[in-house]
Amino acid sequence: MRKELILALVVLLALPLAALWAQEEPTPGGLLGDKSDGSRAHPTHLIPLIAEDEDGEKGEQVALDADVVLPFSTKWTCGECHSYNVINHGWHFNALDPNAPAGRPGEPWIYPDHKLGIQIPLSYRDWPGTYKPADIGMTDFRFTKLYGRHFPGGGPGETTATEIDDIGRQYVSGKLEINCLACHNGHFGQDMGGVNGWAVNIAVKENYRWAAAASCEFAAVTGSAAGMTEAYDPFMPEGDADEPAVNYAEHAFDADGNVLLDIVRESPNQRCYYCHSDVFFTDEEGHDEKWAHEEDVHLKAGLTCVDCHRNGIEHDIVRGYPEEIADSNNPLVASTTCQGCHLPEGSDVPEAGRLGAPIPEHVGLPPVHFKRLTCTACHSGPWPDTETTLAKTARAHRLGTPSVNKAKEMLPHIVAPVFADEGGKIAPHKMVWPAFWATEAEGEIKPIALDVVEKSVGDVFAELEIPENGDWPGISTEQVAQALTALSAAVDANAVYVAGGSLYRLVDANNVAEETDHPAAEPYMWPIAHTVRPATQSLGIRYCTDCHSNDEGFFLGAVTVDSPLVSETKITKEQLAFQGLPRFRTKFFAFSFVFRPFFKIVALGASALIAVVLLLFALKALGAVARVLAEDQ
Amino acid sequence: MFQTAAILVLLATIVGIIVHWFAFPASTECRSEGVVRGLIHVFSLLLIEQRCSLLGALKKLCYIAAAVCFVLLGLTGFWSVVLAGDHISGWPMILHATLAPIFAICLAILAITWAGQNRFEKGDCPWLHRLLRRVTRLALPAQDGPCRCAETSLKVTFWAIMILALPLILSIVLSMLPLFGTHWQDFALAAHGWTALVFAVAVLIHTYLAVRIRLGQ
Numbered sequence: 001m002r003k004e005l006i007l008a009l010v011v012l013l014a015l016p017l018a019a020l021w022a023q024e025e026p027t028p029g030g031l032l033g034d035k036s037d038g039s040r041a042h043p044t045h046l047i048p049l050i051a052e053d054e055d056g057e058k059g060e061q062v063a064l065d066a067d068v069v070l071p072f073s074t075k076w077t078c079g080e081c082h083s084y085n086v087i088n089h090g091w092h093f094n095a096l097d098p099n100a101p102a103g104r105p106g107e108p109w110i111y112p113d114h115k116l117g118i119q120i121p122l123s124y125r126d127w128p129g130t131y132k133p134a135d136i137g138m139t140d141f142r143f144t145k146l147y148g149r150h151f152p153g154g155g156p157g158e159t160t161a162t163e164i165d166d167i168g169r170q171y172v173s174g175k176l177e178i179n180c181l182a183c184h185n186g187h188f189g190q191d192m193g194g195v196n197g198w199a200v201n202i203a204v205k206e207n208y209r210w211a212a213a214a215s216c217e218f219a220a221v222t223g224s225a226a227g228m229t230e231a232y233d234p235f236m237p238e239g240d241a242d243e244p245a246v247n248y249a250e251h252a253f254d255a256d257g258n259v260l261l262d263i264v265r266e267s268p269n270q271r272c273y274y275c276h277s278d279v280f281f282t283d284e285e286g287h288d289e290k291w292a293h294e295e296d297v298h299l300k301a302g303l304t305c306v307d308c309h310r311n312g313i314e315h316d317i318v319r320g321y322p323e324e325i326a327d328s329n330n331p332l333v334a335s336t337t338c339q340g341c342h343l344p345e346g347s348d349v350p351e352a353g354r355l356g357a358p359i360p361e362h363v364g365l366p367p368v369h370f371k372r373l374t375c376t377a378c379h380s381g382p383w384p385d386t387e388t389t390l391a392k393t394a395r396a397h398r399l400g401t402p403s404v405n406k407a408k409e410m411l412p413h414i415v416a417p418v419f420a421d422e423g424g425k426i427a428p429h430k431m432v433w434p435a436f437w438a439t440e441a442e443g444e445i446k447p448i449a450l451d452v453v454e455k456s457v458g459d460v461f462a463e464l465e466i467p468e469n470g471d472w473p474g475i476s477t478e479q480v481a482q483a484l485t486a487l488s489a490a491v492d493a494n495a496v497y498v499a500g501g502s503l504y505r506l507v508d509a510n511n512v513a514e515e516t517d518h519p520a521a522e523p524y525m526w527p528i529a530h531t532v533r534p535a536t537q538s539l540g541i542r543y544c545t546d547c548h549s550n551d552e553g554f555f556l557g558a559v560t561v562d563s564p565l566v567s568e569t570k571i572t573k574e575q576l577a578f579q580g581l582p583r584f585r586t587k588f589f590a591f592s593f594v595f596r597p598f599f600k601i602v603a604l605g606a607s608a609l610i611a612v613v614l615l616l617f618a619l620k621a622l623g624a625v626a627r628v629l630a631e632d633q
Numbered sequence: 634m635f636q637t638a639a640i641l642v643l644l645a646t647i648v649g650i651i652v653h654w655f656a657f658p659a660s661t662e663c664r665s666e667g668v669v670r671g672l673i674h675v676f677s678l679l680l681i682e683q684r685c686s687l688l689g690a691l692k693k694l695c696y697i698a699a700a701v702c703f704v705l706l707g708l709t710g711f712w713s714v715v716l717a718g719d720h721i722s723g724w725p726m727i728l729h730a731t732l733a734p735i736f737a738i739c740l741a742i743l744a745i746t747w748a749g750q751n752r753f754e755k756g757d758c759p760w761l762h763r764l765l766r767r768v769t770r771l772a773l774p775a776q777d778g779p780c781r782c783a784e785t786s787l788k789v790t791f792w793a794i795m796i797l798a799l800p801l802i803l804s805i806v807l808s809m810l811p812l813f814g815t816h817w818q819d820f821a822l823a824a825h826g827w828t829a830l831v832f833a834v835a836v837l838i839h840t841y842l843a844v845r846i847r848l849g850q
Contacts, residue, residue, distance in 0.1 A: 361814030367822065368720050370815075589727055596809070599734050603806040606737035610798050613744040617752065617792075 033081035034313040036265075045261040046254065050076035052209070054235045056175070063257055064248060068237060071213035071221070071246045074153075078180045083313060090315020093154035093178055095124035096140075101327040102126045103319065107526050109147050110396045110432055111136065112411035114466045116453055117475050117499065117564035119412045120436040121524040124156065129434075129524035136436070137449025141166035144176050145206060149199035150275045150395040154178035157208065168230030174209025176202065181216050183271045186264035189217025192274045193400035196220060200402065207244045209234065218252035218259065221245070272305040277394040278430075278530075280382045280416060281408040288408065296531045307355055308336050320529060322374075323423070338375035358535075365540060374427040374527075378539040381417040381428040381528040384553035387572070388560050391416040391430055410470030413562040419554055420525055420578035429525035429578075433562040435499040437483070438520070439491055445498065445520035448491060456490040457483035474566040480504055481512045500563025500571065525578075548590045555579070555586050635823070639715045639830050646834045650841045692746050699739035700840075702732045707833055714826065733805070740798045751791040758785050783846050790839035797832040800824060 033043075049072035053059035058076045062069065075084050087093070094100040108121035108130045122138070123130035133143045133156075140156035141163070148157055157176025161167045179198065181190060191197030191214070198215035201207040205224035207214065214221035223244040225234070237243045252259050281288055294300070298308070311317040316330045324333040334340060341357035352359055369378075382389065391414045394400055404410075417428040437453045438445045460483045464473040480497050484506040487495035497504040503518035539546045539554065547554035558572035576583055709725040709732075721729060804825040808818050 362818075363814050364809070364811035365815070365818065366808065367815055367818050368722070371720065585724060585727070592727065592730065599730070600806055600809055602734040603737045603802050606734075606741040607799055607802045607806070609741035610744045610795055610802075613741075613748050614792075614795055614799070617748055621753070 031081050031083050034083050034086070042264060045263040046258050047077065047080070047261065048256075048258050050080070052076060052174070054233075061257060062248070064250060064253060068235060069246060069248065070235070071210040071219070073177060073209075074180045074212050075177045082180075084178070086313055087180075087315050088154050088158070088178060090311065091317045091319070092152055092315065095155050096159065100125075103324065103327040104321045105129070105524075105526050106319075107393060107395060107430070108432070108524060109133075109143075110412040110414075111138070111146070111450075113450075114411060114470070114473055115461045115464050116437070116450075116457065117461070117472070117480075117497070118436050118450075118453070119432065119562075119564070120434050120447065121432055127524075129522065131436075131447055135447045137451055139163050139166050141170055144208065145203060147395070148176050148202035148208070148211075149193075149398055149401055152179050152182035152275075153212070169206065169225075172228050172230060172232050172234060173206040173225040174234065176208040176211060179212040179215060180263075181212060181261075182274075183267040184263050184265070185216065185271070186262040186268060187217045190271070191215050191217070193402070195402050199398070199400075203398075203401075205244070210244050210246055213246045213248075218249040220247045220249075222247065266304060266306045269299060269305050272309075273394075274400055275394050276305075277399050278391055279399075280391045281389050282382075282385075283389075288406075294531065294533075297534045298532060301356065303355060308341075310336065321527070338379075342375075360535065369540075372425060374422065374425045376428055376527065376529055376532075377419060377426050379535075380530060380532050383533075383537070384417060384419065384428075384539070384547075384557055384575070386551075386553045387558040388415040388418060388431075390414065393430075405470040407469035407471075409467070411472070413472075415560045415562060417528055418523075418525060418559050418578055419557075419575050421580045422527060426579055428528040430528055431523045431525045431559070433500055433523045434521065435564050436497075437487055438496050438498055439493040440496045440503075440505070441493060445496065445503070445518075448487065448495065452490060453487065456486045460486065472564045475564050476566055477504070477512050477514075478510050480565065481506060481508070481510050484512065485509050499565055501561050501573075502563075544596065545590075545593050548593045550587055550590050555581070555590065635826050635830075636715055636718050639711060639826075642830055642834060643711070643715075646837050650837065654841075654845075692742075695739050695742045695746070699736060699743060702736035702739060703833075703836055705729075706732050706736055707829075710829055711833075733802075737798075737802050740795070740802075744795050744798075747791065748795075751788045753785075753788060757781065757788065783842050783849070787839060787842040787846060790835050790842065793835040794832065794839060797828055797835060801828045801832050804828060 049062035051059040051062050051070035052073035052075070059070065059073070060066070062072050078084065089097065089100070091100075102125040105127040106125075108123045108127065110119060110121050112119045120136060121130045122133050122136070122143075124132060133140070138146075139161065140159045141161050144157040151157075153176045158178075160175075161170040182192060182198065193199050196214060198211050201211040201214040201221055204226065205221075206226040207221055207224060209225075210221040213219040221244065223240075223242050225232075225244045227242050228234075228244070232243070234244065237245065254260070277290075279288070279290065279293070286292060299305075308320060309318050310332055311330060314329070316328055318324070318328070318330055318333050318336045320337055322337050322339065324330075324337070335344065335351065335354070341354045342360055344351040344354070390408045392399060392408070392410070393414065396412050396414060397410060398404055412432055414430050414432050416430040418431045419426050420429050420431075421427075422429070437448045437457070439448060460479055461473075461475065464475065466473050484495045484497060484504070488506060495506065497512070498518070498521045501517060501521045501523065503515045503521050504512040505515065507513050535541070546552060550556060553575065555574070555576050557575045559575055559578065561571040561573055563571065574583070576586055706729055709729040710721060713719050713721045713725060804821045807813065808821040813821065
């Protein structure tokens with residue numbers, strides 16, 4: 001009896017211990033590389049490369065003389081010293097995590113389709129105005145194929161496929177692990193966008209398991225998982241040239257089979273630029289290329305991206321907006337904002353001048369502007385013109401990858417800068433006007449899955465020719481009506497079309513009714529933070545009329561309303577429409593600035609007169625006092 | 634803090650004027666209908682004599698304009714700050730900025746035209762005269778006449794208005810020039826607010842005293 005009791009106690013004690021031991025998520029700081037010891041020198045990464053086995057678990061060390069030379073797995077290679085299961089909760093990888101705060105709306109993924117008239121913003125995060133990929137029938141596997149080119153792996157790339165079509169493909173392709181080298185490889189040979197690099201291996205070849213190896217400087221990947229059938233076993237290749245295979249450079253391995261990786265904690269700007277480049281087009285000839293535009297003033301001043309956008313092992317990277325403190329546990333978010341470096345306050349010790357930040361005087365600027373505008377309104381993005389321009393971003397237009405259509409009209413159409421209200425302050429934004437096919441039921445608009453749309457309306461738009469510049473081919477309202485008729489029959493519901501800020505409903509086989517400014521057709525906007533211009537190029541540097549003018553673009557500039565539909569005239573809206581300001585009052589106030597110099601002259605003149613009168617009578621009073629004191633009177 | 638102070642000061646001034654009016658009527662005729670007469674005086678702008686000359690008409694016009702501007706500037710300036718605790722903005726700000734230079738011109742004209750008649754004279758403040766005689770031991774002639782408190786106070790408030798007009802105008806005009814950074818801009822705005830408050834009190838008292846003196850004549 002006593003023995004049974006003791007045994008029971010031991011089991012009871014052992015169970016929680018076992019649970020702890022079996023815990024999948026090590027706490028931060030648990031592995032060697034999770035927390036630095038304070039040395040600012042870069043640790044030397046002469047390490048073995050570890051592959052993944054067929055069960056997705058830790059496999060063998062990569063050896064050149066192995067029967068099957070597998071691509072290294074970042075999860076098991078880097079994960080030896082850095083808690084992978086902590087890192088994958090970081091900002092770049094946690095889009096699918098329902099517990100991760102969505103934070104301020106950012107750039108969405110945009111799915112364009114010229115012929116179907118689709119341009120829909122997608123995001124896994126709960127950003128209002130975006131749609132989940134599943135809303136249009138896009139699985140995580142397909143999303144990874146389309147957009148994995150410009151994200152560093154993890155997230156949807158690591159979810160286990162549940163769709164029948166994807167399960168088999170995923171076994172062949174593997175999962176797209178976090179590619180630590182995408183950010184932390186200091187070697188100039190890191191290849192994200194080249195013909196044999198990361199992007200092509202994902203988007204074209206579906207070589208997810210090999211993509212990280214393909215991107216590094218000491219490995220080359222041949223073959224294509226996309227060309228293999230679902231019966232193909234990547235762990236038992238047959239040696240066919242078309243099979244995905246990795247070839248490591250022999251010189252990269254030392255005698256012990258370790259590889260010296262040029263790993264840097266502080267990611268070089270080039271790594272960030274691959275996903276976060278953008279270009280704003282102008283009408284000026286020859287100003288479309290990056291060399292004709294300036295970089296961010298912070299970079300030219302010597303800062304790097306990661307000087308501000310910092311994180312620890314949690315990879316909870318600083319995004320840099322003022323309200324981020326409510327969304328992030330990163331201890332630096334409060335101080336790593338524009339104000340945090342340039343105008344710090346509220347600290348017991350001086351914090352001004354961090355990273356060499358100059359303290360702005362804002363001479364002559366009424367303080368009310370700081371309540372009504374963000375810092376970026378005056379300092380970031382392109383100077384507001386009378387009309388918005390088209391912009392391109394790396395993620396939307398796959399910049400930096402092969403065979404990009406460099407025309408500015410290439411879909412998706414992003415217009416910028418749009419000065420819109422953001423949480424009570426006006427800030428510059430990029431904007432996309434959504435266009436998609438949807439059903440309408442009880443006032444709710446739901447997108448229709450892409451494959452359904454393609455099957456149903458593909459014939460209606462089959463004759464459309466896509467222009468060489470990648471612009472909309474231009475669809476007519478009659479075609480929209482025909483498409484809606486076909487779609488309504490296919491989905492057995494009221495099909496509608498959202499485009500150009502309007503909702504189109506079917507009237508009859510050839511006519512549609514347009515409801516303008518429908519909430520579902522509202523444009524999706526995300527704030528512009530970069531490129532920060534120098535102070536001498538900020539709005540208002542010349543005079544108040546940089547903004548407060550009926551000739552300038554800040555309030556009264558035209559924002560292009562982009563639509564796949566053919567239109568005789570260009571449809572625009574005023575910037576004011578997005579700022580929540582009354583038109584007449586704003587125009588009247590801008591007009592009043594014509595008289596401002598006279599106001600100052602009159603007021604100063606009146607002050608001078610009053611001062612002279614006061615001085616005159618003060619002197620008289622002084623004279624009277626002097627006479628009394630001299631006992632003359 | 635400014636919001637609270639403004640409410641308290643303005644209320645105290647108005648209440649003080651009302652209490653003073655009833656406690657010390659301007660004339661025996663005023664006990665019952667004084668308030669009405671006083672209001673009529675204010676609204677009919679009989680605070681200054683109508684002189685049948687161009688200059689007289691201009692002076693009166695200037696006074697009327699100043700009075701109207703003061704009321705509108707006070708309303709637009711204090712309304713949002715005192716009641717809503719927010720910056721002045723929108724149409725109130727546009728109106729405020731439009732009337733401000735007109736008010737400044739009127740103040741300058743009033744300063745030139747009224748300064749002479751608001752000079753302090755010997756009999757203005759007998760108690761001050763007595764104090765000076767005691768303190769300085771100078772051979773000052775005695776001033777035993779009655780204290781013309783209302784007239785003296787009227788002059789005091791006039792000069793207070795003129796003195797306050799300078800910081801009131803300059804605090805805003807100089808902030809429109811590219812001279813001062815944010816810290817001094819905040820200071821200038823605060824200075825404008827507080828000066829405006831004291832200015833408003835001075836104007837209210839000045840107007841009240843002018844009505845009293847007029848009614849007593």
